[in-house]
Amino acid sequence: MHRGTQIKFTLINPTSPLWRIGVHQRPANSGVFRFSMLASLYVAASMPLYVETKIVDEDVEPVDFDDDADIIGISFMTYNAPRAYEIADRFRAKGKTVIFGGYHPTFMPDEAIQHADAVCIGEAESSVPRMMEDYMNGRLKPFYRSQLVDLAGLPVPDRNLLRQRAYITTNTLQATRGCFNRCGFCSVARFNHYRLRIRPVGEVVEELKGLGREVLFMDDNIALDKEYARELFKAMIPLKKQWHSQCGIGIAEDEELLRLAAQSGCRGLFIGFESLSRQSLENWKKFGNKRVDYLEAVKKLHGAGIGVFAGFIFGSDNDGPDVFADTLDFLLEANIEVLQATRLTPFPGTPLYEQLDREGRIFDRDWSHYDFFHVVHQPLNMSVRELHNGTVWVQQQFYRTDRIIRRVGRASGYLHPGTVVRALLPLNLGYRHKLAAYESLQKKLSVQPKAG
Ligand code: B12
Structure with missing residues (x-):
């Protein structure tokens, strides 16, 4: 009112x-x-x-x-x-x-x-x-x-403006904004002029004090500036929070940073693995991932009690129809907790959009389809239908009931019980629900992937 x-x-x-x-x-x-x-x-x-x-x-x-x-x-x-x-x-x-x-x-x-x-x-x-x-x-x-704002002195949002009970949490905040990497598919880096900005640790700590025990950092990569992340995590230890965020896979290679993250209450990280193909990572300029052994990295994260929410993108120019089974094998072998599988989507403003537009390969500009559930560009090494159905297949396989049950049981061995009950299980069921809702909508509207 x-x-x-x-x-x-x-x-x-x-x-x-x-x-x-x-x-x-x-x-x-x-x-x-x-x-x-x-x-x-x-x-x-x-x-x-x-x-x-x-x-x-x-x-x-x-x-x-x-x-x-x-x-x-x-x-x-x-x-x-x-x-x-x-x-x-x-x-x-x-x-x-x-x-x-x-x-x-x-x-x-x-x-x-x-x-x-x-x-x-x-x-x-x-x-x-x-x-x-x-x-x-x-x-x-x-x-x-707009000019990029200085994050020092950023006001603390008034969460009372929301119908708080309608949300799983409104205990969300940012310690940093943006990213200086130049991944071709990402709109965040360009939005932020390819810069990472940090908030003073003291201000983040003050905001955290006013939030509940479990918080979500809406950062694009909370450990991109390692020195800052170390300082932030150290300052958070006495607050006894439990937190989730988004981060690059590189955190797993820095023992001290990983230990500090865990000590400060990190319980899960969304990590953009994007692809198992080094060539795809190279083409997208996602260089940070190229040298990392994904299996080893996930093991280290689990060893620190941190759940791994993996982002994978299907439909790069190197992906053929075998990418789906190969990726599923990895996901299961690595014991990934949560999967966000998306179809490569050329968001306006990204280098990917410019490339595919130049090549005349964007066949669908109905923006409502730019939701990761539709194929909107012509892939090189498979058909649109193969890309669409292959992605659905991986999601369905990953979120099979028996696999969710096994995942929960296994993760209980190395994750905190609260993380399993309040993050892993709801996210697994949530993704399964979302997928089913899309499938039934597509059937109802008989929406079929267009083009080849
Ligand atoms: C958290 C998040 C979500 C959350 C929560 C969103 C929410 N309701 O708060 C959830 C999980 C729901 C979500 C969902 C989706 N998301 Co999302 N999400 C984000 C994320 C990581 C952070 C958003 C955020 O809080 N940013 C912090 C605020 C402060 O920054 P901001 O959003 O830019 O807002 C500033 C300005 O834009 C501007 N501004 C914004 N609105 C307005 C309005 C007015 C009037 C004015 C003047 C200014 C203004 O001022 C703000 C303050 O400076 C962003 C990435 C990012 N870094 O932003 C992706 C992002 C926004 N999401 C994205 C996408 C694609 C989606 C999905 C479509 C797909 C998906 N990821 O599953 C879905 C769609 C939703 C749905 N119903 O299915 C894309 C959007 C790209 C695009 N061009 O469309 C982004 C950029 C990530 C990416 N992949 O590139 N998302």
Whole structure:
């Protein structure tokens, strides 16, 4: 609810029809994929004091098109751009001012501005105060290009703006933003101008003190700056937190860092393995992974009591139909806890997008398909159907009931019981649910992969 303030701002997070809150008001998406909302919280925190922000997340509540807000903001990635445009068009038809921000409008500002009054290109922190000043003076401009903000002094997000019970956790924060690597498929590095920024350790520790025992760091690679990571982990030890984050595989090669991570309460890491093929890693410029022995690295992480959530991408130019069975063999041999298997997706703004676009290999520009569940480009060494079905096969094999049961039993030997019960099992069931929901939707709509 908005309370007596000068300006009312409603910030909407659109979602696809599949995950939109149902008629029975029950979220369709598995709870394990409902967390964070950090982007919206930081936008809210960037607003001047005379603005009262309300956050609406379509995963957990419907959009009220009779909303009395003065300004409607929409935060979106690529997969939800069509829905963002639909919502924006409806509000603009009623005379509302609409502003956009997030990954998709940042990389496709000329497309986005056709549905909005203003587009924030990049981070909210430096643009939003300027946008609001211009709005108040009746001079809102179409584009606001942000400088990268200094993370020192970043405000602490007000998590009370969320319906907290609808999320598995809102205990999320960032210690760093961005990454200086140049992996071809990644939009994060370019969004952050290929720079890694760090927050002062003291400020991270202060924010952590106000959060619960279990926290998620929404960093792109929490140990990219090893010296900083060492300092942060040391400072976290007395806080007795349990945390998960995202990290490069390199952490496994640094014994001291791994020990400090474990001592500071690290219980699981999402790691982009991406591919078993050295050639694919080379082509994508994911050089950090090339020299690492994946099996050894996973063993070391398990030895430290850290669960491994592996990201693999299928559909590189070197992948043939045998990639699926080979990858599954690795996943099972390495005892990976959680798998995120994705089809190579050329997100706007990435070097991959530019390459495939140049080569005329992007055959589907329906942005709602840019959700990792669709093939949108023509692979080189297999058909679109083989890539689609092969990815489904690996996911189904990995998340087979008997394998989940065995995984849970085995992991109980080297992971904390809390990690098994509150992370490994829910994530395994969550991914299985998501996969099944997609399969049934595809059957219902008889969506077949297009092109060869
Ligand atoms: C956490 C996360 C999730 C979480 C939670 C998201 C949430 N609701 O909070 C979950 C698991 C749900 C998720 C899901 C998906 N995600 Co995700 N996610 C992230 C991640 C790692 C962090 C997001 C975050 O909190 N960032 C921190 C905030 C502070 O930064 P920010 O988002 O950039 O926001 C700033 C600006 O963009 C701007 N801004 C943003 N919105 C607005 C709005 C206005 C009005 C203004 C003015 C400014 C503004 O200001 C913010 C503060 O500076 C990002 C990577 C990343 N580094 O951002 C990927 C990322 C956003 N996700 C991505 C994708 C592809 C997805 C999925 C489609 C696929 C998947 N990963 O399974 C799904 C789709 C959701 C669904 N329903 O299925 C891509 C998007 C790329 C693209 N162009 O579309 C990213 C970039 C990662 C990647 N692979 O490259 N995701």
